[in-house]
Amino acid sequence: MKIFIRTFIITLIICIGYFFYVFIGKESYSPTLSPNNTSIHQTIENKQQKPVNDELVKICLVNSDSKPVIIERKAKENNLENALIELLKGTTSSDRLQGAYTEIPKGTRLLSLKDTGNSIAINLSKEFEEGGGAQSVQSRLLQLIKTVDMYGNSKPIYLYIEGKKIEYLGGEGIYVEQPLNEDALRF
Numbered sequence: 001m002k003i004f005i006r007t008f009i010i011t012l013i014i015c016i017g018y019f020f021y022v023f024i025g026k027e028s029y030s031p032t033l034s035p036n037n038t039s040i041h042q043t044i045e046n047k048q049q050k051p052v053n054d055e056l057v058k059i060c061l062v063n064s065d066s067k068p069v070i071i072e073r074k075a076k077e078n079n080l081e082n083a084l085i086e087l088l089k090g091t092t093s094s095d096r097l098q099g100a101y102t103e104i105p106k107g108t109r110l111l112s113l114k115d116t117g118n119s120i121a122i123n124l125s126k127e128f129e130e131g132g133g134a135q136s137v138q139s140r141l142l143q144l145i146k147t148v149d150m151y152g153n154s155k156p157i158y159l160y161i162e163g164k165k166i167e168y169l170g171g172e173g174i175y176v177e178q179p180l181n182e183d184a185l186r187f
Contacts, residue, residue, distance in 0.1 A: 057083040060146035061091060061100035062139050068146050069100040080151035084110050084122070087147050103139035105130050111162070119179065120152045123160040129169050137170040145182050156180075 054074040061069045075082035088108050091101050105127045112123040128140065141159075148157050156179030159166055169176045 057086055058147070058150045059083055059087040060143045060150075061087075061095055061102050062143060063099050063101075066135060066139050066142070068142060069098065070146075070150075071095055071098070071100055080115070080120070080148065081110070081113050083147055083151055084113065084144075087143060088124075102143060103132065103136045104128065104143060105132070115152070115155070119156040119158060120148060121158045121160060122148070123163055126162050129161055129166070130171075132170060134170070134172055134174055137172070137174045141169075141176070141180060142182065145180050149182075 054076065055078040056072045057075040057078050059071050059073060061071050063069050073086040075086055087102070088104060088110055090104070090106060095101065107125070108127040109125040110122070111125055112121075114121040114123075122144070129137075132140075144159070145157060158179050159176065161169075165178060166176055167178075168174060
Protein backbone atom coordinates (compact mmCIF):
# COMPACT_ATOMS: atom_id res chain seq x y z
CA MET A 1 0.00 0.00 0.00
CA LYS A 2 2.90 2.39 0.78
CA ILE A 3 4.31 1.81 -2.72
CA PHE A 4 0.93 2.65 -4.29
CA ILE A 5 0.62 5.91 -2.31
CA ARG A 6 4.20 6.92 -3.12
CA THR A 7 3.67 6.17 -6.85
CA PHE A 8 0.36 8.06 -6.83
CA ILE A 9 1.94 11.16 -5.23
CA ILE A 10 4.89 11.15 -7.65
CA THR A 11 2.52 10.78 -10.64
CA LEU A 12 0.33 13.60 -9.31
CA ILE A 13 3.36 15.91 -8.89
CA ILE A 14 4.50 15.13 -12.45
CA CYS A 15 1.01 15.81 -13.84
CA ILE A 16 0.70 19.12 -11.95
CA GLY A 17 4.17 20.16 -13.12
CA TYR A 18 3.30 19.29 -16.72
CA PHE A 19 0.03 21.25 -16.46
CA PHE A 20 1.85 24.37 -15.23
CA TYR A 21 4.49 24.00 -17.93
CA VAL A 22 2.02 23.56 -20.81
CA PHE A 23 -0.83 25.88 -19.88
CA ILE A 24 0.55 28.49 -17.52
CA GLY A 25 4.25 28.61 -18.34
CA LYS A 26 3.67 29.45 -22.00
CA GLU A 27 1.13 32.16 -21.18
CA SER A 28 3.62 34.03 -19.05
CA TYR A 29 6.36 33.86 -21.66
CA SER A 30 7.01 37.29 -23.10
CA PRO A 31 9.63 37.70 -25.82
CA THR A 32 11.68 40.85 -25.91
CA LEU A 33 10.30 43.24 -28.49
CA SER A 34 12.50 45.75 -30.19
CA PRO A 35 10.86 49.05 -31.07
CA ASN A 36 10.42 49.79 -34.78
CA ASN A 37 9.00 53.30 -34.53
CA THR A 38 5.56 52.11 -35.73
CA SER A 39 2.61 52.56 -33.49
CA ILE A 40 -0.21 50.04 -33.39
CA HIS A 41 -2.56 52.69 -34.79
CA GLN A 42 -0.30 53.25 -37.82
CA THR A 43 -0.14 49.52 -38.51
CA ILE A 44 -3.92 49.17 -38.51
CA GLU A 45 -4.31 52.16 -40.84
CA ASN A 46 -1.77 50.71 -43.28
CA LYS A 47 -3.61 47.39 -43.39
CA GLN A 48 -6.91 49.12 -44.12
CA GLN A 49 -5.39 51.14 -46.97
CA LYS A 50 -3.99 48.13 -48.85
CA PRO A 51 -5.57 47.82 -52.26
CA VAL A 52 -8.10 45.04 -52.64
CA ASN A 53 -7.33 42.62 -55.46
CA ASP A 54 -11.00 41.92 -56.16
CA GLU A 55 -12.05 42.40 -59.74
CA LEU A 56 -15.52 42.70 -61.22
CA VAL A 57 -17.15 39.87 -63.13
CA LYS A 58 -20.35 40.17 -65.14
CA ILE A 59 -23.24 37.76 -64.74
CA CYS A 60 -26.70 37.56 -66.24
CA LEU A 61 -29.78 37.53 -64.05
CA VAL A 62 -33.37 38.07 -65.19
CA ASN A 63 -36.10 40.56 -64.35
CA SER A 64 -39.79 39.88 -63.74
CA ASP A 65 -40.37 39.74 -67.52
CA SER A 66 -37.63 37.08 -67.90
CA LYS A 67 -35.46 39.60 -69.74
CA PRO A 68 -31.71 39.53 -69.11
CA VAL A 69 -30.18 41.93 -66.58
CA ILE A 70 -26.39 42.22 -66.49
CA ILE A 71 -24.98 42.54 -62.96
CA GLU A 72 -21.40 43.10 -61.80
CA ARG A 73 -19.99 41.24 -58.82
CA LYS A 74 -16.64 41.19 -57.07
CA ALA A 75 -14.50 38.10 -57.59
CA LYS A 76 -10.86 37.11 -57.14
CA GLU A 77 -10.23 37.27 -60.86
CA ASN A 78 -12.21 38.38 -63.90
CA ASN A 79 -12.70 35.08 -65.75
CA LEU A 80 -15.47 32.73 -66.81
CA GLU A 81 -15.05 30.31 -63.91
CA ASN A 82 -15.47 33.05 -61.30
CA ALA A 83 -18.40 34.52 -63.22
CA LEU A 84 -20.17 31.13 -63.20
CA ILE A 85 -19.46 30.67 -59.50
CA GLU A 86 -20.98 34.09 -58.80
CA LEU A 87 -23.97 33.30 -61.04
CA LEU A 88 -24.65 30.09 -59.13
CA LYS A 89 -24.56 31.87 -55.76
CA GLY A 90 -27.95 33.41 -56.51
CA THR A 91 -29.18 36.95 -55.97
CA THR A 92 -28.12 39.44 -53.37
CA SER A 93 -30.24 42.16 -51.80
CA SER A 94 -28.52 44.65 -54.13
CA ASP A 95 -29.56 42.57 -57.15
CA ARG A 96 -33.16 42.42 -55.96
CA LEU A 97 -33.20 46.21 -55.52
CA GLN A 98 -32.29 46.43 -59.21
CA GLY A 99 -35.24 44.16 -60.03
CA ALA A 100 -33.02 41.19 -60.87
CA TYR A 101 -33.37 37.62 -59.69
CA THR A 102 -32.26 34.15 -60.71
CA GLU A 103 -34.12 31.09 -61.90
CA ILE A 104 -31.14 28.85 -61.13
CA PRO A 105 -32.05 26.64 -58.15
CA LYS A 106 -30.18 27.07 -54.88
CA GLY A 107 -27.45 24.56 -54.30
CA THR A 108 -26.43 24.31 -57.95
CA ARG A 109 -22.66 23.90 -58.13
CA LEU A 110 -20.11 24.17 -60.92
CA LEU A 111 -18.52 20.72 -61.07
CA SER A 112 -16.17 21.46 -63.95
CA LEU A 113 -15.51 23.90 -66.73
CA LYS A 114 -13.51 23.09 -69.83
CA ASP A 115 -12.56 25.50 -72.57
CA THR A 116 -11.13 23.51 -75.47
CA GLY A 117 -10.42 26.60 -77.52
CA ASN A 118 -13.24 25.77 -79.93
CA SER A 119 -16.03 25.15 -77.40
CA ILE A 120 -16.91 25.41 -73.72
CA ALA A 121 -18.18 22.46 -71.69
CA ILE A 122 -19.96 23.25 -68.42
CA ASN A 123 -20.70 20.47 -65.95
CA LEU A 124 -23.24 21.45 -63.27
CA SER A 125 -24.71 19.57 -60.32
CA LYS A 126 -28.12 17.91 -60.57
CA GLU A 127 -29.82 20.79 -58.72
CA PHE A 128 -29.70 22.82 -61.96
CA GLU A 129 -32.47 20.73 -63.50
CA GLU A 130 -34.72 20.50 -60.46
CA GLY A 131 -38.02 22.33 -60.07
CA GLY A 132 -39.74 24.97 -62.13
CA GLY A 133 -41.60 24.82 -65.40
CA ALA A 134 -40.69 25.52 -69.00
CA GLN A 135 -40.30 29.28 -68.46
CA SER A 136 -38.00 28.73 -65.48
CA VAL A 137 -35.82 26.28 -67.42
CA GLN A 138 -35.58 28.68 -70.36
CA SER A 139 -34.58 31.53 -68.02
CA ARG A 140 -31.88 29.35 -66.43
CA LEU A 141 -30.44 28.54 -69.82
CA LEU A 142 -30.62 32.19 -70.86
CA GLN A 143 -28.72 33.24 -67.73
CA LEU A 144 -26.07 30.60 -68.37
CA ILE A 145 -25.68 31.37 -72.08
CA LYS A 146 -25.51 35.16 -71.60
CA THR A 147 -22.97 34.86 -68.77
CA VAL A 148 -20.75 32.51 -70.79
CA ASP A 149 -21.03 34.65 -73.94
CA MET A 150 -19.55 37.62 -72.05
CA TYR A 151 -16.39 35.53 -71.49
CA GLY A 152 -16.46 32.80 -74.14
CA ASN A 153 -16.26 34.89 -77.31
CA SER A 154 -19.43 33.25 -78.70
CA LYS A 155 -17.94 29.73 -78.59
CA PRO A 156 -20.40 26.83 -78.68
CA ILE A 157 -21.54 25.90 -75.16
CA TYR A 158 -22.21 22.31 -74.13
CA LEU A 159 -24.09 21.62 -70.91
CA TYR A 160 -23.54 18.53 -68.78
CA ILE A 161 -25.37 17.56 -65.60
CA GLU A 162 -23.35 15.35 -63.26
CA GLY A 163 -21.04 14.49 -66.18
CA LYS A 164 -23.79 13.51 -68.65
CA LYS A 165 -24.54 15.59 -71.74
CA ILE A 166 -28.19 16.58 -71.45
CA GLU A 167 -30.94 16.32 -74.03
CA TYR A 168 -33.88 17.14 -71.78
CA LEU A 169 -33.99 19.43 -68.77
CA GLY A 170 -36.40 19.99 -65.90
CA GLY A 171 -39.50 18.28 -64.61
CA GLU A 172 -41.39 18.89 -67.85
CA GLY A 173 -38.59 17.42 -69.94
CA ILE A 174 -37.75 20.49 -72.02
CA TYR A 175 -35.65 19.50 -75.05
CA VAL A 176 -32.29 21.25 -75.00
CA GLU A 177 -30.48 21.66 -78.29
CA GLN A 178 -26.71 21.26 -77.94
CA PRO A 179 -24.66 23.36 -78.32
CA LEU A 180 -26.73 25.79 -76.29
CA ASN A 181 -28.10 28.54 -78.45
CA GLU A 182 -29.87 31.67 -77.30
CA ASP A 183 -31.97 31.69 -80.48
CA ALA A 184 -33.43 28.28 -79.55
CA LEU A 185 -34.91 29.72 -76.36
CA ARG A 186 -38.47 30.86 -76.99
CA PHE A 187 -39.82 33.70 -74.89
